[in-house]
Amino acid sequence: MIGSLTLIIALAPALAIVLILVARNGRAAEAINLAGSVITLVATLFLVIHLGGRKETFWGDYIIVDGLGVWAILCTAIVYFLASMYAVGYMRLIAEGERLNRFYAMFAGFALTTLVGPLMNNAGLYWIAIELTTLISTFLVAFEHEAASIEAAWKYIIVVSAGISLALLGTVLFYWSGTFVLGPTYDMTWARLQQAAPHLNPAVVSLAFLLVLIGYGTKVGLAPMHTWLPDAHSEGPAPVSALLSGALLNTAMIGIVRYLAVADASSIPALAHGTLLVLGALSLFVASLFIVRQTGLKRLMAYSSIEHMGMIALGFGFGGPLGVTGALYHMLNHSLNKSAMFFGAGSVMRAYGTKRIPGIHGISQRLPVLGALWLAGAVGITGAPPFGLFLSELTIIRAGLSREQYFVVGLVAVLLIVIFIGFLNHFRTMYFDDAQSASSEKGIVSPWCLAPVWLALLPLFLFGVWWPQAMWEHFQYIAASLSSISFVGTTP
Template sequence: MVLLWIILIPLMGAVILGALGQRNAGFSGNIAVSAATFFAACLMTVQVLDGGSFTAWHHELFVDTLNVFLVDLTAFVALTTSVFSKTYMQAEVRLGHLNAARLGLYHAMYQVFIFAMLLALLCNNIGVLWIAMEAATLSTALLISLYRTPAGLKAAWKYFILCGVGLALALLGTIMVYFAAHSVLGPHKALLWTRLYSVRGRLDPAIMMVAFVFLIVGYGTKVGLVPLHTWLPGAHAEGPTPISAVLSGLLLNVALYAIVRFKALASGGPMADWPGQLMIGFGLVSVLVGAFSLGGQRDLKRLFAYSSIEHMGLATFAFGLGGPLATFAALLHMTAHSLTKSSVFFTNGQVAQTAGTKDMDRITGIVDRNPALGWTLMASSLAIVGTPPFGIFASEFLILIAAAREAPWSVPLLLIALGVAFAAIFRRTQAMVFGAADGARIPTPSSLLAPFVHLVLVVVLGLAIPHILAAWYTGAARLVGP
């Protein structure tokens, strides 16, 4: 029953918040709904710790070692983002950047977005997964265009069109998987993850091979894999900062989760290595393109959007390598990236809001104008480029070790890409933080708590991964490994 509540709470919350409209109570309501969702996710975690994986609602919902931590992560980041968005979005209205009448739409679509992602993670039906990803696309398209600026509308339409085409390809791949499993499992059971995995060695390898091509291209569009990434920089740069945080920190994870699930199915036949090789190719190209695109950016949010392409490419590459170590490292990287990147967007959104511009050439001396904001931005930036002791350093180090074992030819390319990304982001960030102050003192934002909490958690991941989380990663690696 708790799985059903994890999905129903944000859905019902969306209806209530939509009815509240632009009232200030909408902010508190958004936080309350997100807190209730997180509480339900915590109850689910207790049940998993007590009894392991389980299904619910006539086997239409399920939780196992692969999705349990992603559900917790999604609910947690949704909660911290709702807390952050209260003061941030109120300031946007006060500064005239946002029409107050659109706050009702913002709160309602925010909860629809969270509902869609949680449904995608918890559903046991590959058809429902596709529907949930489509719902996430529609709700975020409305959120990206919330400011109704020409650039925002263009970014929303580009996102909608490209992801719509991608999801159409994913639907074709889903239908092909159903076709391959229909003769083995029957009409309804051929849609269930739990049933499909038990017969993956009996699925037609030729059909599964073609299906996986459509699936990685389709869902890879949502991940932001090159060359399907062109929607991502604009969507992150033009939408409200809280939406940039959940887009990069959560939605990309959910789309990659879908690819990993299908990779586990496609790897069960005689051509077990082929899906992994395809993911290695897409992932490595994304890492290189994302890293080398960072240097020419002037927009603060666009800079870190390209960083998301790099990091999701790295996680895709690691999943493609397969094996316990690489898969463990990829899952750790997904977790650390979600927490870190949302912290980065929280902080740079505050910087852009207080400075009145996203142009990094016009932002300087932040640490002198406000030490708390300046040091938080610097710490978030160091975390996202993989500086120890943050969690991304640990995950990247493990991925490099796995690559040295499984694909040593890729290690120089990865090291070059990581070095370029570090240099590009550090050069820009240190100039903004430590450059000569050329403006008035910036008041301390009241919403620095969320990025601080995220950074503390990322440090914990870098120093000592909690035993429970490590056990889930290990179990998930066995589940999706070759």
């Protein structure tokens, strides 16, 4: 059952690519892509239910299906479905015919790479999967063929490729250090690395981990390697921005977490966790500075992604059951919330004909339904109750307190307050400043663009007031598998 569901998850978008290319019709392509996203999501939900706390490997141990990887796949599958639905209404406004057909083929391909990445049980294959996400998503970032989008695509591929090259060097160093323990050739699976970790040379492992952390941290968008993210997220079409933020960043974070487990089993856990905490706190600091002074609408959302990936890094950096649980819960909540925010941003930009915040006023009068939903999402994305991000951020802060990281927790608390004030101040401008001079003409938002915002925000509200016990137990299994310690009895 587990193997069959895993195969369906990979085959659904792959088959969608083939059918889209064969159909050569834009309207058929959007239907095929949407159907593929539905099949992927349903199969992923069944996989989460059937997997429980188990871990299985397939195809000569090249494929791993475990709680950590499946959770990242679930976040990706949700965003893929929501973005595919939104794209039906949004992409018709900017492309048609053969060009629309090419978009959906690349979009399904991008989803495929982010889905299979967490399944890679070989560190080298995982690197290849992450590199493929870069190659495919670059064309999506530049899809609108504007000067700014093409520049953003070039910046994206250059900066990220440089980071991924460092990750490759770190992977090679990990393999080389393992040859002194496991022999000149061996299967570089995550379990094999963890088993050999206590016997590896500390200096080599330290250098290898730092290279991997910087490399994959570039893909995650952690500061100071974040420079590609604001441009790529802001210049790509809104469905692509959602998939970049809600899916790709999580897929890259999985690699950091798997290498962190190897570091924990070696002699450098303090260095590994400490460095991750520094990058997480720095990401929040950089995001707070740019959020406060931002004038670009989608760039505002992009810097918010840097903030939240910093929070996830802090959760894994604090470690333990609370840290891991908070980080995993934050992954899901951020994927839902940021998707809704990019969907709303895309519709607002189309309605007002501008990407600049100062040029947008009176949203609640012009787009009443979408405006209400988008404002709720803005409150949620700042980590305010009663939305899911508040609960996950609170759990991460509790993890820091339990680890006696009082300075880091205090700094994070201050930065979160600054971000809350700065982010919502921009929405005050767009909703209330000069509202009387704003156009009273009602804007029309396609149901295809409105429905995914509802579908993202409703569970986000639910997860803010109720934490499902089954989900908590699933996170505990993952935390135990990462640290080889049982945390039975821990409660939310």
